[in-house]
Amino acid sequence: MRPWFLLAVSALLLGGCAHPWNTVNVAPGTPREQVIAQAGPPVAIVALPGGGQRLQYSLQPLGQYAFMVDVDPAGRVVGSRQVLTELEFQRIEPDRWTLQDVLREFGPPARVDGVSSFHGQVLTYRWRDRANADMFYWVYVDPQGVVRRAHPGMEQRNDSDPRTR
Template structure:
């Protein structure tokens, strides 16, 4: 019974997070001034420097499955807006070249940072939803210097039908 209550609590937390989301970020238009974006979407999760401007990150991690990046040009106006937690964007990660800073600049903070006995460094875990609307994880394995060594997807079995207490 305790496990079931925990799952219900987790589900309610995810629902509240989703409902409290500032997003309708998909309809922020290029050219919108930064102050208007902030007034409409609120305080971003993070603000990071990018070439030629800055990025406002609106992440719904750790419970949500979306992260919106609002890229601003040097004049502080929206250049582009996109949701980045998807297979196409994750496949841009280049092992042995990207660092943790690169990953977090492109995807925002991870849902979790884990460790596993078969790997010496941290593992960044992102929650996302694939094109079939399946709940997924994307794992990014870093070495002890923060260099990406590998990354891959996996299924999140949050709603597994055969799960029994």
């Protein structure tokens, strides 16, 4: 059998599997159960103000995408979107947002660290900017759970192979 044929068949089979990418552009009105059947179980389900739920499909810690599918109280999709973007991160309001707001809007971070210059947690999200560059977005949360600052930064890789630079 030819290798290209096996590759094509494998791609078709994998295309039908449950995966978070299947939440991209899911049609409003789609039943919640259909989303889960297409995308698999979410990493988290978060209650939304006003009654619905948010199904969170995050590819963190290694991936650079997180998809949120909002469902109304009747169990129908209201909308879906990829949230690890510059425009979405710009919505964060230091001194107003809380840790719960960040986790509701962006899902679990890739990492949670601390730094000596800040008393609290630093949440790290991995994402790609408009130029497709590997990026970090850091959200600093104080011990009371309030966001104090947030900003992007370049993700630097230490590759020893000069061909990958």
